[in-house]
Amino acid sequence: MYAIQAENIDKRYKNGVQALRHLNLSVKTGEIFSLLGQNGAGKSTLIRILTTYLKPTSGTIMMLGKDIFREAATIRSEIACVAQQTSIDTHLSLVENMMFQSRLYRIPKTEAKKRMETLISDFGLKQYMEYPVSSYSGGIKRRLDIALNMMSKPKILFLDEPTVGMDIQSRMAMWEMMKKIRDDFGTTIFLTTHYLEEADSLSDTVCIMKDGKEVIQGTPFELRTYTRQDTLQIRFITNAEAKEYVTHIAEHCSLKEVRLQNDTIIINTKDSHADLEKINLFLIESHIPYNGIQISQPTLEDVFLRLTVNNE
Ligand SMILES: Nc1ncnc2c1ncn2[C@@H]1O[C@H](COP(=O)(O)OP(=O)(O)OP(=O)(O)O)[C@@H](O)[C@H]1O
Numbered sequence: 001m002y003a004i005q006a007e008n009i010d011k012r013y014k015n016g017v018q019a020l021r022h023l024n025l026s027v028k029t030g031e032i033f034s035l036l037g038q039n040g041a042g043k044s045t046l047i048r049i050l051t052t053y054l055k056p057t058s059g060t061i062m063m064l065g066k067d068i069f070r071e072a073a074t075i076r077s078e079i080a081c082v083a084q085q086t087s088i089d090t091h092l093s094l095v096e097n098m099m100f101q102s103r104l105y106r107i108p109k110t111e112a113k114k115r116m117e118t119l120i121s122d123f124g125l126k127q128y129m130e131y132p133v134s135s136y137s138g139g140i141k142r143r144l145d146i147a148l149n150m151m152s153k154p155k156i157l158f159l160d161e162p163t164v165g166m167d168i169q170s171r172m173a174m175w176e177m178m179k180k181i182r183d184d185f186g187t188t189i190f191l192t193t194h195y196l197e198e199a200d201s202l203s204d205t206v207c208i209m210k211d212g213k214e215v216i217q218g219t220p221f222e223l224r225t226y227t228r229q230d231t232l233q234i235r236f237i238t239n240a241e242a243k244e245y246v247t248h249i250a251e252h253c254s255l256k257e258v259r260l261q262n263d264t265i266i267i268n269t270k271d272s273h274a275d276l277e278k279i280n281l282f283l284i285e286s287h288i289p290y291n292g293i294q295i296s297q298p299t300l301e302d303v304f305l306r307l308t309v310n311n312e
C-alpha cells in the first residue's frame with residue numbers, strides 16, 4: 001500500500017526554471033522515506049507540491065488513496081509539514097504553543113490536552129516545560145516544532161532538512177524521535193536531507209534525485225549494492241601529497257574514474273584485485289610515499305556521488 005505515488009511530475013517556475021522533470025516516486029505507508037539531492041535538485045519544490053502549496057505544471061499525485069489536486073482540502077487535514085524555519089511562537093510557552101496548534105485543527109480541548117501530554121512525554125519535552133521557549137536550543141525548538149505538528153495526528157509528516165545545522169547528539173536524538181513517530185504513531189515520514197549517513201541509518205527507502213528527476217530509489221542496502229563496483233583507496237600522509245600525485249597515478253595506470261577526497265585518492269574499479277596489484281607496484285617502483293591502499297565496498301556516499309556528479 002502506497003502513501004504517495006507521484007507520476008511524471010513537471011514543474012516549470014514562471015521565470016522559466018524547470019525545477020522538476022518527469023519525476024516519479026512512490027512512498028510506502030508507514031515508512032521513513034528520504035529524498036537526497038544536491039542543492040537545487042528540486043527537493044523543496046517537490047515537498048511544496050506534495051503538501052499542496054504549489055501546483056505542478058503537469059503530472060498526477062495520489063496521496064492516501066486520493067488525487068491531491070481534486071481533494072486538496074482533505075489531504076491538508078491529513079498531513080503536516082515542518083519547514084526549515086520553525087513555526088513556533090517564542091512569545092508563548094510550550095503548552096500555549098501546543099494548545100494554539102490544536103485550535104488551528106479544531107481539536108476539542110480535552111482531547112488536545114491528552115494528545116499534548118502524550119507528545120510531551122514521548123518526545124522528552126517535560127524537562128523543558130518550565131523554561132521560556134525563547135531560551136531553547138535549536139535542537140529542542142525543532143523537537144517542539146515536530147511535536148506541534150503531531151498534534152493533528154497526521155498520516156504523513158513532511159520534514160524539509162530536519163537535522164540541518166545540528167550537532168551529532170541532537171541529530172541522533174532527532175533520529176530516535178523520527179523512528180518513534182514511525183513505530184509508535186504509524187506515521188509515514190517523508191524527509192529531505194544532505195546527510196548521507198542519516199539517510200543510510202534512518203530510512204526504509206532512499207530516493208536520489210538530480211536535476212529535477214529521480215535517478216534511483218530503493219532501500220539503503222539496495223542502493224549500496226547498486227553499482228556493484230568496489231573502489232580502491234590510496235591514502236597519503238597529507239592532502240597536499242594526495243593532490244600532487246593524483247594525475248600522475250591516473251595517467252600511468254590508465255585509470256579513468258579517479259577523484260580526490262582529502263588525503264585519499266579514490267578510484268572506481270571493475271577489477272579491484274588486478275588494479276590493486278598494478279597500482280601498488282607502480283607506487284612502490286616510483287617511490288611514491290603513500291600511507292595505505294585498500295579495496296572498499298561502495299558506501300551510500302559513493303553511490304550518491306557517482307549518480308549525481310555532472311561528468312557522468
Ligand atoms: N520560487 C521559485 N521561483 C523560481 N525558481 C525557483 C523557485 N524556487 C526554486 N527555484 C529553482 O528551482 C530549482 C530547484 O530548487 P529547490 O529549492 O526545489 O531545490 P532543493 O533541492 O530544495 O535545493 P537545496 O538543497 O538548496 O534546498 C533551483 O534551480 C531553484 O533556483
Ligand SMILES: [Mg+2]
Pocket residue numbers: 043044045
Ligand atoms: Mg531545499
